Amino acid sequence: MSTTKWVYAFGNGAADGKAEMKNLLGGKGANLAEMANLGLPVPPGFTLTTEVCTYFTKNNSSYPAELKDQVSKALANVEKIIGKKFGDAANPLLVSVRSGARASMPGMMDTVLNLGLNDETVKGLAAASGDERFAYDSYRRFIQMYGDVVLGVEHHHFEEILSEHKEDKGVTLDTQLTAEDWKVIAKAYAKKVHEELGRPFPQDPHEQLWGAIAAVFGSWMNDRATIYRRLHDIPVEWGTAVNIQSMVFGNMGDTSATGVCFTRNPSTGENSFYGEYLINAQGEDVVAGIRTPQNLTKAERQESGNDLPSMEEQMPKLYDDLCAVREKLEKHYRDMQDMEFTVQEGKLWMLQTRSGKRTAKSALRIAVEMANDGVLTREEAIKRIEPGQLDQLLHPTLDPKAPRHVLCKGLPASPGAATGKVAFSAKDAEDLAAKGEKVILVRIETSPEDIGGMHAAQGILTTRGGMTSHAAVVARGMGRPCVAGAGEIRVDYRAQTLTVKGEVVKAGEIITIDGSRGEVMKGEVKTIQPELTGDFATLMTWADEARVLKIRTNAETPEDAATAVKFGAEGIGLCRTEHMFFDPKRIIHMREMILAGNESDRRKALAKLIPYQRDDFTELFTIMKGLPVTIRLLDPPLHEFLPNTDAEMEEVASAAGAKVADVRARAASLHEANPMLGLRGCRLGIVYPEIYEMQCQAIFEAMVEAESKTGTTVLPEVMIPLVGTKKEFDILKEMVDKIAGEVGKKAGKTLKYLVGTMIELPRAALQAGEIAKGAEFFSFGTNDLTQTTFGLSRDDSGSFLQYYQDRGIFEKDPFATLDREGVGELIQIAADRGRKTRPGIKLGICGEHGGDPSSIAFCAQVGLDYVSCSPYRVPIARLAAAQAALTKGKGKELVDA
């Protein structure tokens, strides 16, 4: 019987694992192993696999039987390499215990440093390091961290002890405290833990170790991690690994340091070494943004005007060592790396490497440059860009010519511009956003607790921390503009104000931030459309060559249509005609039509609407220059056009020359218990054929007009919504053909167009073979298909959808990412049956899923002809479609330059 290997060792130029084993070892563990294999200086350690986490979660927080033994052996190996013993009073081995999931989840799970210290080993550390102050500072840090993370003794207990002690001593800074002070404080900390828990702080290093392991595995299921997973689509099943590694110290005086660096600039993508470090500090100090850090390179220091020396200048030898590591790792991984390092008494140690998070702009530059340099193929370059990230580039930026009232500058931590009302807490930001307000979240610094508020905000502004601070890293990941470390601003949470150079901005007032330049402005600043040239255009060209799926857009206004064409849309996949009726001039006639008691009066009202509809379509056809335009006939229930309040009812009554009571009665008679499942879509077209007739007349007359005006052929595709039976479709297709015939006859030509349907009901999907006898195209209306397949109203699911996601009942929001098992099977069935009846039937998707990369991949797999999405998602869809084609192995061959 073979035993499962639960523990993987690394260090001393060798490792059990490697980079490819991320699923088992987590990202951190796999890359530590890889670095060790590459011969880089990695403090020795070992990794408990993600399978242990899964076992732990499923088995009521217990471990596999073999684990204890495997950990003992791995620990012994570390002791041997380092030459120290865990728990040895004379020369103790100290370790860090850190989480490490398959995907990076910065700051989400727990970490314990300096583990192995107790009342005895602290003395050994003091002796071995020759620095008693360092030893007791480390010990008190350990008690605090372990107490908080593992034992659940709240942070503030320790803060209070420290504050009191400093007060007693009459000092304000930690650096003013002596070894003796830390000794006293460490004792007080341990006593507090005893008081709180009713049992002493654990002195046995092995007990400490297992406690920390359990805490890290347990933190996989904590609230912060759960929210982060949801926001980043990380399945709960993945689990985290635990990395146990011998400690190295960046805080052992001026020959020690700690830092974070990127092999290229993560903000611009420029191929220059980039990073920050702190002399005599622990790694957490850089990440947490507590001290403003020093630059890595001289060039960077000069550019930013930092007074503190750069590492290149201050530690030239170690800087060269780090440059060598940079070169080796980027060449090895063929991607920009984000590394953590520590220098302990003049020796460089690598603590982590991973693929670096980057802005969309830098991602494009890096991918294009690496492809041009032959490091990557074009296919690889295409696959390197996360499609959703492009969103950052597609939105307006500040107009450089617009006047700006710049309050101050901070770090350009995440690009893009944002305007919104100031909110000083994550909760306020979420509340305002829930009301539809645009918000800028302003914090002194952010912490993982602020994730929800950061997501809800349009942009983030902090007054402390650097380019690798929590706020900066998370904002870049989310695509939110961010200005970090704007130190001139003073934030007063209690007064709910920020003050800068004497100027006061209150909560709720509007500010604008420019995350690309680090500027903070009062009020709103005019924006301009982005220029989609350079690396963006290059990569999009490559993507277009690779993809098979066509990309269309959902648009009904000329503005949207023009934007989409600029973004590369190859047609309109969904023009929602009802949106055209909400204009005040038009809704009057729409309401007249609804209030009419008979067909003849309805026709009179419709006759007033027809010129508007015809002009709308003429304009759309002209903009689309011969590209196909899918027009959906009226879909929503009529009551959506009627007013709700008494005042509005009176207005409508007087405008329509009707009695208020009649308006109210008609509204009441149209009321539906479940409007989503009521008299709408093609049901309207069948019960009130005159409405669809008017729309078709407008479409075909506009077609004639646009063709004669532009000399280009117009390709209208008339789409019948909410079809559930072949007969519904056939009745309405006959009507469309009749009107087209009449308009064509008048114009003296034969009109060419398609008539098709939305597949948005389960029954339509099942009956697709029958419906395709008449239908020339299908467009999957996945919004409604998701609602009916799940029996789940999008409007009403808010009350429990979040809860469902948090509990893992839904892995993802099915309205954002297509449910492949249920809705997807119906799409597959409909596509198969539709094609069987009518080979080559045109198939597309026009629900919101049409702009979601994962859903696009599914559409490619089913072999749809196109996806249709909102204008701003067109480039994202182009890239996602290319990636889908390449992954599927169906992409066209790309010739590399």
Added chain:
Amino acid sequence: MSTTKWVYAFGNGAADGKAEMKNLLGGKGANLAEMANLGLPVPPGFTLTTEVCTYFTKNNSSYPAELKDQVSKALANVEKIIGKKFGDAANPLLVSVRSGARASMPGMMDTVLNLGLNDETVKGLAAASGDERFAYDSYRRFIQMYGDVVLGVEHHHFEEILSEHKEDKGVTLDTQLTAEDWKVIAKAYAKKVHEELGRPFPQDPHEQLWGAIAAVFGSWMNDRATIYRRLHDIPVEWGTAVNIQSMVFGNMGDTSATGVCFTRNPSTGENSFYGEYLINAQGEDVVAGIRTPQNLTKAERQESGNDLPSMEEQMPKLYDDLCAVREKLEKHYRDMQDMEFTVQEGKLWMLQTRSGKRTAKSALRIAVEMANDGVLTREEAIKRIEPGQLDQLLHPTLDPKAPRHVLCKGLPASPGAATGKVAFSAKDAEDLAAKGEKVILVRIETSPEDIGGMHAAQGILTTRGGMTSHAAVVARGMGRPCVAGAGEIRVDYRAQTLTVKGEVVKAGEIITIDGSRGEVMKGEVKTIQPELTGDFATLMTWADEARVLKIRTNAETPEDAATAVKFGAEGIGLCRTEHMFFDPKRIIHMREMILAGNESDRRKALAKLIPYQRDDFTELFTIMKGLPVTIRLLDPPLHEFLPNTDAEMEEVASAAGAKVADVRARAASLHEANPMLGLRGCRLGIVYPEIYEMQCQAIFEAMVEAESKTGTTVLPEVMIPLVGTKKEFDILKEMVDKIAGEVGKKAGKTLKYLVGTMIELPRAALQAGEIAKGAEFFSFGTNDLTQTTFGLSRDDSGSFLQYYQDRGIFEKDPFATLDREGVGELIQIAADRGRKTRPGIKLGICGEHGGDPSSIAFCAQVGLDYVSCSPYRVPIARLAAAQAALTKGKGKELVDA
């Protein structure tokens, strides 16, 4: 190239067709052919097939090219047999032109008699018959009928001419008019037609013939026929045949007669000859109920106290001839026949035979007696009963001991008792019924235009007409109680009153009719439950032996459960627990629970509900005596339990000790745009687990109690509603098992039960294979599955469902009869996938479709284990299940007595 045969001849002891060709020749045509083949005296003629109708409907009212020629040849054949010529001025052949669909549709389509008469041939008819008055009476009847039916000249024009003429002559009765009068009137009729149409009444008999054929084919699509088809589930595609037959006349003096008869009594099923006839009358006179008819047999005359002589007494020789026909036809068809005959100057002619409509009671008696006599097998006997018809026998009848204020007696035309408000028009009856009122439709006589009102009414009362009048035939077909020909009643449509023996009953007042005894009573009369013994019990026993499907019931009250058990239910398939919360004593606590702001307060309120639930279940388990009981956990959204009006809100607030504003706010926060697709079913159980926990605790405690009380094992099946994913089911099954474990532990025993789910969402059907990993049974909730599959709300579809059925978009109401193509495919998929994962998984259906025979046949085909329906439909389901098993060839072998 072979030519299609569009025309089938019959007569003179031979025919092209036969009884089996109903689809092609219609019922009437096929049976005329069969009678001719049997050597019975059938006036010669020919049938235009239903395929001609289909051609006609599809090809813009035109005919196949070969038709003209085939009709000419067939007509020539008739001329040869009869020895008269069509259009011959000396001795003209006259014909009838009648519709004849596959299924009988009495009075729904058009008929033309005496066709072939014109200004010349009428003289020939007068000469040949030696009766000028008869000839001109026939001619004016023909002009009127043809004018009305074929040419569209309204009835009243002719009535006015006749009335004026009678006034001028100072007579009141038609019989007082002479040959000369009819001559003048016929001329005036023809002139009126000329005036109305601007062209003369057609004189060419061939033009007349083709006009009549077109009118009959056209009448297939008229409104009356469309409504009838919908009510009787007759597909529009069937079409009608047209029968053209030489005329015979029952109105040529006292040696002529016309009548209708049944081989057995259609009301009781007794094996005795039964019928009515009129001396010197045309067939239409009997059916229309204009003259009160004479009895066929002496026995019948004596029993009914009729003063007029019976045919047996008046025309003994012809009566014997008819008895011979009776014997021959019943033996040949092996079923009770409904025949029409005419005696022309002492010679018997058979005009029609068909399977006779009968009451449920007589259907049972006939089937059981024929099986006992060896005429039918038991399987055939089972198949002879239309399951839906049993409904007539299952409902209460009048308590014989209850005091009755009998106003008068009429004919017991259709059995059963009914009470309701008097309505004097079909429209009034429909309007009242639409408001939920029970109505008795009171008419002097009914016509096909009254169909809608008859269907809407609880019962029908007429003052004219016999047992074979329109009212009687249609009422029996619909299962509505009917008293016909209550001649003592005088109806005044204008005053909206009926008067009988000086007593006046106004529209809207309540009367009761007893269709089994022919009694009309004022006010409401107490009813009693039916005794289900005799033929009913015998046939049910045979059905139970034949069927494979188990029959359960949907019941939550002890009354319903007891009724269902009496009707033969083999368990409860759906106990809707929410119905148990609406009692005033309980809903207070339910509302307290909903208004509670936190789990702890919710639990407090639930604790008050638990004793009620436990008692409910204990009682149900006790009644069901060890039969399985499927209990569905809470399903509807919580807002259904909250009040709507301000007054109710205040009441709830004061009862719950809450503020009105809070109650209103909670109601508002629970409001949903589409509650059907909202927070309900298992979603409630997941978000508020304490609710389901309470229910499970009540179920299992009741189980323990009922088992110890009765000594019988209780079989609860806990059903989780609205599951869409495996995970939802798994979470809740774990909860059920936990509670069962706790209750069992306390009771010191291991509880045995099943946990399963409703399949009522398309996604659940598709994911059935996954869900079946945990679920021990599936129950198809076809109400909701139909709603979600079609995207169609049952509450809101009223506005267009009727319209959809009238236009044939839906063949049937999908909420009444299971949609096999859509919903059915999902059921098949779920059954297949469920069984693949868990062979032998228990499968049932608990939607309303569980009581619908056609849907039951589908359930049998898919191989479900049981159907569950409302208590009163249990016997219907038992029979339908037997028929399904026999049709499927899966029924067990029955041993015939």
